[in-house]
Amino acid sequence: MAAKNRENGSQPTINDVARVASVSKKTVSRVINGSPLLNDDTRKRVQEVIKDLGYVPNPQARALALRRNFLIGLVHDNPNAQTVLKVQQGILEAIRDTEFELVVRPVDRGMVNMLEDIRQFLERQRLFGVVLMPPISENDSLAELCRQIGCRYVRMGSAELDQPGNMVASNDREAVRDAIRYLIEQGHSRIGFVSGPHGFRSALERRLGFEEALEQADLKLPRSMIADGNYTFDSGLLAAERLLDLSPRPTAIFASNDEMATGVLQAARRRGMDVPKDLSIVGFDDTPIASHIWPPLTTVRWPIATMARSAALKLTVSVTEGEQEVDEPSMFLSTLIRRGSVAPPPRD
């Protein structure tokens, strides 16, 4: 039973702290976890020893005892590198200088047993919580799964799919409506729309925004002015080719994300069209590429990093800050960034 608790080159443990401070482990534990029932003197003394020894609690041991890790998971199946990385940056910013770490977990949306796969992941790693990125965040079964196994979660999305505590959303519909209005104000009346993939809530919301704007402006457009895309460059290029084959062809095209907008621009170039003189283009996301192409792309700035940061805060802040419960907003506004890819339509 003789505790062998001297320092031997490895990190100090809670035992070392207890011995040096002449208190029990439990007291040290209380100090660490900020228990309210503690003599101020002892607390100070213990804290001093902790500092002296450079003690930091062993996360593995805590994880075992608490049956919960201090790991935040990022579950995603998003094909866009910029978006994924921005989300990571947002989360990392939120957990910087905390005990949390970020574990990334891409999943195959095609896989039949994807949900089972995620369950395994969550249960085995006993994550503190997960951030669910779109589009997989739109999957209600996944949220239900998290609830079942008692894993905190926050869903990111383009509409309020869950209660505020479990959701950070952007107002894609309104944002697109404003963007289309802007196009109409510029004089455009034949506006093409490149949609996102079927089944994506973001794709739906953006399209609804498009339709609402048209309706409010009493503009009737043929169905052919809507071309399907799937958020990739190539799909944007293809969709634009279909759109530009139309007669009369659109004088402006809204693409549901920047990558597709870049494809639209490419399609225009291949035809020798001048953007924005012959064709105006608007994108969505405001990824770096938007300002790096020529002409710089007018686009909707999607505050995805901020949303991710807020998501991580929602997950963790109630712990870090006691019961202060800083209210993180659950709705984030996208705004139109006007650059060089929009001009009035050419005269016929």
Place this chain on the structure above:
Amino acid sequence: MAAKNRENGSQPTINDVARVASVSKKTVSRVINGSPLLNDDTRKRVQEVIKDLGYVPNPQARALALRRNFLIGLVHDNPNAQTVLKVQQGILEAIRDTEFELVVRPVDRGMVNMLEDIRQFLERQRLFGVVLMPPISENDSLAELCRQIGCRYVRMGSAELDQPGNMVASNDREAVRDAIRYLIEQGHSRIGFVSGPHGFRSALERRLGFEEALEQADLKLPRSMIADGNYTFDSGLLAAERLLDLSPRPTAIFASNDEMATGVLQAARRRGMDVPKDLSIVGFDDTPIASHIWPPLTTVRWPIATMARSAALKLTVSVTEGEQEVDEPSMFLSTLIRRGSVAPPPRD
């Protein structure tokens, strides 16, 4: 002392397996860890029970007992989103369907106590190993730190900075030399060079490749044909403006990465120059943007994802595959991808 080892809705533990299989915990542990000294019968029996019960070892408990986590860390300070994500994908591919998970850890290169920060991270989380991305991977002190605290590591880089077991490298110098040669073959003799940031090994290697190619072709260029960049779009744009202000100006520009090459293209456009008719451009990386801009960028394909995958394999495979020690290569070849941004120089 009565073991309360019935299933109560939570996952089965090693005790459950032991009880059902009528063996001791240790025997089960031996089966899990593939101990050689085991009766084949018992092993089979235990494995069956494991399967029946759906038992999976608890990573937290293992981490505590082994004093090592089954977590792979990615330490990086790379500003390029595409590159970072490709590396993540490579690592994730390597550890897919294993017990490993990926923890990402960006660091501030500017921070004075960055090394101390990383040490804390490695020691506290007791990572199984880390993948070091460039440019921080070029920091020898960091490698030394890993060795000191006994954390496996693999460095990714543009030259062999470490022994093969701890290194995956690309042949940037040769690759750039070939690219410049190609430009020379096309008839260019005034070739501008946009460098990477000082202190980056990749920047140095690429520049050496440039100089070697010139030397071998007996081409002497004024110093002003080399402009400093720092791997960002804006720095590429600025560097190109300096280069294009020269008289006579270069007929081709090699940029040390794609993002800067995109900046060069932007600068050319702003002057109304036609690429590639008036100016040829070559980049480095082959990020998606290279094929999404117009004209598609001729660039050097840097197999960074493959390198990352190999790095993770080096870290983990000796464990997964017993002592088989599948030899992962430590040198990866970059190749020139010819697209539309290069043409013979304009006649004077």
Place this chain on the structure above:
DNA sequence: TTGTATGCGTTATCAT
């Protein structure tokens, strides 16, 4: 307010 005994689920030691 503080301490004792015990549990978390695994691996390591040293028997047999």
Place this chain on the structure above:
DNA sequence: ATGATAACGCATACAA
């Protein structure tokens, strides 16, 4: 070849 028992470092229940 297998098992009993003690770590691993922390947290919780219950005493004191």
